[in-house]
Amino acid sequence: MRAIQIGEFGGPEVLRLVEVEAPEPGPGEVSVDVQYVGINFADLQARSVGYRVPSLPFVPGLELSGVVRAVGEGVEGLTVGQPVAAITQGGAYADVAVVSAATVFAIPEGVDMRTAATLPTVLPTAYALVHTVGRLQGGESVLVQAAAGGVGTVVGQVAKLAGAGAVYGVVSSESKAEFARKVGYDDAFLTATFEEDVRRATGGRGVDLVLDPVGGETLRRGLESLAIFGRMVSYGNASGEAPWQIGQPELYPRGRSIAGFSILGLAAGAPEVLHEIAAAAFGLVTTGRVDLPITAEFALTEVAEAHRLMESRTSTGKLVLAVNP
Incomplete structure (x- = not known):
């Protein structure tokens, strides 16, 4: 089978297409014939600095959609041929991936495979940030960093549905600010001036909830x-x-x-809680209340180009790999 592998850390050029044996699931695992893969910033960090990479060579990729290929010992509730989405701890950039059955989700009725690849990390993260961790109350104001990215595009919509009085985004360019407003933000501010913009927009009061994936000085x-x-x-x-x-x-x-939050940490340490959050979050898509905008699609062989686009900080929405569409 085909897989995208890194044998060293570095730029997009270290992503290599290789032929390897298809992996078999162990106890508590399933293998999946991959159709689509959601690209995440964490994939870029894995490739460049070894974020969550246990050893080399390594196949990146944290979320996928596809069809169950084989079921390992002790797995219940999943069957061969079943369409699923899943969070992985790596390995999704391939024709076949092995994942823990605890982080596999049945694809909701009416959701296509392409969209399903964006469900496992983005939607539960957005839901948890607003409800579980952020504990947003009706009428409160929210400020979202990286508002035009994959999670940012969705979390603004989720906050609105939760009754936020105002939802503001922070982005790096005017074109991204325009995109953020189109997907539901009341206003979008540039990174360089957002503190002053928040004071102006709130009459000097400030916002009730800030959601930040950027860190550092931001x-x-x-x-x-x-x-x-x-x-x-x-x-x-x-x-x-x-x-x-x-x-x-x-x-x-x-x-x-x-407070802090990590969808991958939750998947590894408390998958049962992740399933509870995901069940509530997925309902927002099946009822049409939240849109998951996929703005670019790449073939598996074009993965380096996809990484370059995300690394350029010019992309908006969600990027996906079409592995076997």
Whole structure:
């Protein structure tokens, strides 16, 4: 079978197409004939700096859709030939992937395979950020960093459905700001000026909830954009900056709080909770209340081009690989 493999860390050029034996599922696992793969920023970090890479060579890819090929010992509720979506700990950039049965989801009725590849990480993440971790209350205001990206595109819609009074996005360019407004944001601000823009938009009050996958200096500035008793959820460090330390001086005076979230951490440590969140989140798509905009599709052999596009920070929405559509 075909697989995209990295044997060293570096730029998109280290992604190599190789022929390998199709993997077989072990106990508690299933193998999947892959149709589509969702591309995530974490894939770029795996390729470039070894994020969540246990050893080399390594096949990247964290979410997929396809059909169950074989079922390992002890697996119940999944059958050969069943259409599924799944979160993996790597291995999705291939014709066949082996995944833990605990992080496999039946594809909801009416969702096509292409869209299904974007479900496992994006939608549960967006739902958890708003409801489970962010605990958004009706009428509260939200500020979303990277608002034109895969999660950002969806989380603004989820926040609106949850009754947010105002949802603001932060993006890196005017074209992305226009995209964010089209997908439902009340307004979108540029990274360079978002603190001043938040103060203007809220009459100096600040926002109730900040959702941040960027980290570093952007996270610090986002914390300063919070209203009294405001909350922040950090769910990534796309900036690559050293983690910023937050303590009593930043939190105590205005009663602010900060939490963290990782969909991959939840998949590895509490898959039963992930399934509960995913069940609620998937319903937003099947009822048509949330749109998952796929803005670019690449063949498996074009994966380096897909990584270059995402790395350029000019892409919007979700990118997918069509492995065997």
